[in-house]
Amino acid sequence: MIVECPHCGKPxxxxxxxxxxxxxxxxxxxxxxxxxxxxxxxxxxxxxSRGYIYKVLKESGLKxxxxxxxxxxxx
Numbered sequence: 001m002i003v004e005c006p007h008c009g010k011p012x013x014x015x016x017x018x019x020x021x022x023x024x025x026x027x028x029x030x031x032x033x034x035x036x037x038x039x040x041x042x043x044x045x046x047x048x049s050r051g052y053i054y055k056v057l058k059e060s061g062l063k064x065x066x067x068x069x070x071x072x073x074x075x
């Protein structure tokens with residue numbers, strides 16, 4: 001992509017904006033939640049934010065409390 005420099009006005013080639021998406025599968029997130037019983041600990045293990053975990057679970061119709069409580073009932 002070519003954009004104009006705000007300082008000198010010359011065209012610059014830019015390879016992209018921002019960082020790439022994580023695209024982490026729901027199964028991996030659920031497994032980490034079942035293992036740690038905590039969103040914070042799962043986020044640390046996966047290298048993502050707590051908000052990302054909540055977002056992915058919401059998109060798939062799940063809640064963190066449901067995933068953790070299912071794991072505790074099985075144990």
